[in-house]
Amino acid sequence: MTERIAAITPPFNGTENFVLKGRTIIVTGASSGIGKAVAILCASLGATLVINGRSEERLQAVLDQLYGTGHQKVIGDLTEPDTREALIAAAPLYDGLAYCAGAASLAPVRMANEKHLQQMLSVNYLAPASLTQRLLYKKKLNNGASLVYVTALASRACPSASAGYAASKAALESYIRTLALEQGKQNIRATYVAPGYVDTPMLESLGTMIDMDKQSDLTPMGKIESTDIAPGVVYLLSPASRWVTRSILTIDGGLSIAMRL
Amino acid sequence: MIDQAITPEIVAANLFGLAGKTILVTGASKGLGQQTAKYLAAAGAMLVICGRDQQRLEQTLTSLAGIGHRSIIAELTDMDKLMNVAVECGKIDGVVHCAGIRGLSPMKLVSEAHLSEVMATNYISPVMLTRHLLAKQLIVNGGSIIFMSSVAALSGTVGVGPYAGSKAALIGVMRPMALELARRKIRVNTLCPALVETTLTTEDRPWFDEISKRYPLGVGQPEDIAQACLYLLSDASRAVTGTVFAMDGGLEYA
Numbered sequence: 457m458t459e460r461i462a463a464i465t466p467p468f469n470g471t472e473n474f475v476l477k478g479r480t481i482i483v484t485g486a487s488s489g490i491g492k493a494v495a496i497l498c499a500s501l502g503a504t505l506v507i508n509g510r511s512e513e514r515l516q517a518v519l520d521q522l523y524g525t526g527h528q529k530v531i532g533d534l535t536e537p538d539t540r541e542a543l544i545a546a547a548p549l550y551d552g553l554a555y556c557a558g559a560a561s562l563a564p565v566r567m568a569n570e571k572h573l574q575q576m577l578s579v580n581y582l583a584p585a586s587l588t589q590r591l592l593y594k595k596k597l598n599n600g601a602s603l604v605y606v607t608a609l610a611s612r613a614c615p616s617a618s619a620g621y622a623a624s625k626a627a628l629e630s631y632i633r634t635l636a637l638e639q640g641k642q643n644i645r646a647t648y649v650a651p652g653y654v655d656t657p658m659l660e661s662l663g664t665m666i667d668m669d670k671q672s673d674l675t676p677m678g679k680i681e682s683t684d685i686a687p688g689v690v691y692l693l694s695p696a697s698r699w700v701t702r703s704i705l706t707i708d709g710g711l712s713i714a715m716r717l
Numbered sequence: 718m719i720d721q722a723i724t725p726e727i728v729a730a731n732l733f734g735l736a737g738k739t740i741l742v743t744g745a746s747k748g749l750g751q752q753t754a755k756y757l758a759a760a761g762a763m764l765v766i767c768g769r770d771q772q773r774l775e776q777t778l779t780s781l782a783g784i785g786h787r788s789i790i791a792e793l794t795d796m797d798k799l800m801n802v803a804v805e806c807g808k809i810d811g812v813v814h815c816a817g818i819r820g821l822s823p824m825k826l827v828s829e830a831h832l833s834e835v836m837a838t839n840y841i842s843p844v845m846l847t848r849h850l851l852a853k854q855l856i857v858n859g860g861s862i863i864f865m866s867s868v869a870a871l872s873g874t875v876g877v878g879p880y881a882g883s884k885a886a887l888i889g890v891m892r893p894m895a896l897e898l899a900r901r902k903i904r905v906n907t908l909c910p911a912l913v914e915t916t917l918t919t920e921d922r923p924w925f926d927e928i929s930k931r932y933p934l935g936v937g938q939p940e941d942i943a944q945a946c947l948y949l950l951s952d953a954s955r956a957v958t959g960t961v962f963a964m965d966g967g968l969e970y971a
Contacts, residue, residue, distance in 0.1 A: 470760030474729040502725030640933025640967030676899030680956045687953035699941040701967040713959035
């Protein structure tokens with residue numbers, strides 16, 4: 457009898473757990489590119505956001521676009537401890553982190569001096585690691601919190617002139633996997649999304665060093681937009697992925713299929 | 718400027734839902750396949766479910782939300798009949814290959830018969846069924862194919878050799894297939910779950926309870942797999958192909 461009742465009443469619509477209502481989420485790098493797409497999508501799914509970026513003007517423009525109310529912005533560079541502390545203090549507790557801030561700079565190894573390597577490490581590894589450490593130390597994460605980081609296919613694909621960048625992203629990936637193992641018992645998850653070549657201001661800033669048209673031609677599924685990355689980040693932030701931690705989600709249109717990673 | 722009428726629920730349903738899509742799920746009589754079929758149907762998909770056990774398949778069918786679902790009773794290792802299964806299935810937007818069996822044997826004792834049986838069910842059948850669907854142009858452009866691999870393909874456990882080999886084979890075949898289908902925007906991906914609670918895995922309850930302790934987030938539930946399938950089948954994962962996605966509750970040692 458109970459089986460038949462269960463059959464008549466659809467108990468759910470299948471996608472409820474992808475909704476982010478009631479969840480307070482930090483989105484870094486939210487002024488542009490992937491971070492902006494993630495912020496807009498998270499808000500449209502009901503999350504309350506604290507968004508961060510370096511450009512006041514662009515960050516405000518994103519804030520104005522967000523669905524819902526109660527969102528905040530914290531302007532500043534995450535390599536600076538003050539910015540990180542301000543971000544952490546912006547809300548009592550967090551249910552999620554979407555770390556989308558990053559910088560790409562290319563240099564062949566013979567030109568990649570210590571300054572270049574340190575700069576890549578500072579922005580792409582130490583900043584997210586330090587923010588994470590402080591979030592945990594200050595006990596700012598709710599049970600069930602999900603920490604999602606945007607790393608890069610480059611950490612494994614290692615194309616020419618990417619040594620500094622690739623190594624910095626690889627450092628972050630190992631950090632995340634360790635974090636995930638440690639925090640599993642606290643029901644705090646940590647995962648990462650590795651995008652391929654995405655049409656964003658960050659890649660545009662590399663100018664002629666990257667031929668985006670060529671990369672799109674090489675990508676089996678064609679050009680990738682920030683709006684292709686955001687849903688993957690959202691899946692990992694949401695209760696729909698409650699069992700997923702320490703995992704990588706590669707969104708590269710199939711570019712890495714032919715690579716021995 | 719922002720349309721407040723588009724609620725979070727509507728956004729989620731549009732992005733991760735499957736309204737208007739037809740999905741084939743094999744192994745749908747029980748376990749992962751059954752729960753996956755339920756979630757996909759709840760998310761708006763029309764299902765074509767496939768299994769060997771007629772009674773259980775019918776139960777699954779009646780439990781699916783929505784209308785228009787169909788079932789195909791078939792033994793998927795019967796190569797002569799597999800093309801018929803594909804034709805009976807008809808045009809689909811996606812497929813989730815959940816049908817699979819265990820393959821337990823110490824490697825110094827394994828029989829060729831067992832090795833072949835496990836390979837036939839877990840690798841040859843899903844690959845050949847996909848082949849037939851493609852040959853008959855039954856997977857639409859923009860479609861999505863999911864092979865159910867396993868954490869066993871990525872890490873080792875004593876006694877699981879035949880199973881591990883068959884699940885690793887799916888990862889290997891996925892890559893060329895994904896490249897071949899990319900121009901038609903058909904994605905191919907593999908899921909690698911660790912231990913999920915089903916009738917199959919809880920047969921030996923003491924073993925199951927003992928293994929469960931290793932999982933920081935607990936063992937998986939079929940719903941976890943189902944929701945990963947929603948992501949991979951929906952337009953949310955348009956740019957995701959050729960990937961291995963592991964879901965293992967934070968397990969350190971398999």
